[in-house]
Amino acid sequence: MVIKTEKIADYELGLLYRDRAFQKVLEPGVYRMLRGQGQIEVVKLDLRAPLVKAPELQALYLTHPQVVQTYFLVADMGDGELGVVYANGKLAGLVAPRSVAFYGKLLRPVSLEVIDAATEIALPERLVAPLARLAAQDLVSKSLVAIAEVVSDHVGLLYVDGVLQSRLTPxxxxxxxxxRKIQVVTFDLRLQTLEVTGQEVLTKDRIGLRANITAVYRVADPLKAVALTADLKDFLYKELQFALRQVVGTRTLEELLGDKLGINQAIANLLLPKLGEAGLEVSSVGVKDVILPGDVRELMNRVIEAEKTAQANVIKRREETAATRSLLNTAKLMEDNPILLRLKELEALEKVSEKVGNVVVGNGMDGVLEDLVRIRPRKT
Structure with missing residues (x-):
């Protein structure tokens, strides 16, 4: 006769089988069994982790459910139920609908909360943080719940099975x-900038040029935005293109370069109604740069140079005329005033003396003062 000894640790349970038939549960301790009374097998279950996964345990639940429920919390979920299991008052795991899970209750207190997954979509706020930590570590939990975060200055739109359900605040x-399928789409409510660069357009007088246009916008109504277009930035980009082409194509190059504010206002008048219907609010829009082809730019430079030369000539003639008129007025004053004439002669004498080294006169000082410089001949 042979005695078989089995030792069950403090963190284990044993399932005793004789000739493949379940006999009883072995709690922690030392057991001695006679081998001659049939084939003996002991399956040890490790209880250190709350969730116990063992095929023998699942089979035992089918044949001896009361025995399993004595030592385990059995989370047997229905078609529309989601199980939330707590161990020591902390979230320990999730149990999917139409599935069974076993949590050992020999080493710790465990409890089960059943959520109606068929009708409830949002989980209680008290579970959000624990579920976020659990989903980050457990792939099964990640497949059962969706964690969504809406940051400040954003808004979220909740879709359930492709149908818009509600608007989410930060x-x-x-x-x-x-x-079901859960999807959360977030929108940034802050001001954003979109630039359309290098657009090739033709003016009314058939001159090709390249232009850059910039728009500063924000999403004012996300519900309108998602209802109208699938790609908001692509929609805005194309509307900016169309508005630029429409405004530039109805103006000549001279009008385009001479009235930039009017161009910006015309573009805004075309865009604002359409973008308002799409839930967008535009704070400013305008042409940033206008780039002319090389030959047109050279021609414009020559035109500007000719205009500036003509303006300079006009100014020069105006100044010459003013100077001549001033000289004429001075001459009239000297003609009527001998003293003023004499002062002018002395002024001329001073300028002459600055440039002449030696002056020879034959009439003494009177010759220097009266005969050297004479603006008007003396009367005889």
């Missing part, structure tokens, strides 16, 4: 996705 949310 915060963190947890949704049941075991029985």
């Amino acid at each position: 915060g963190r949310y947890a949704f049941v996705k075991a029985l």
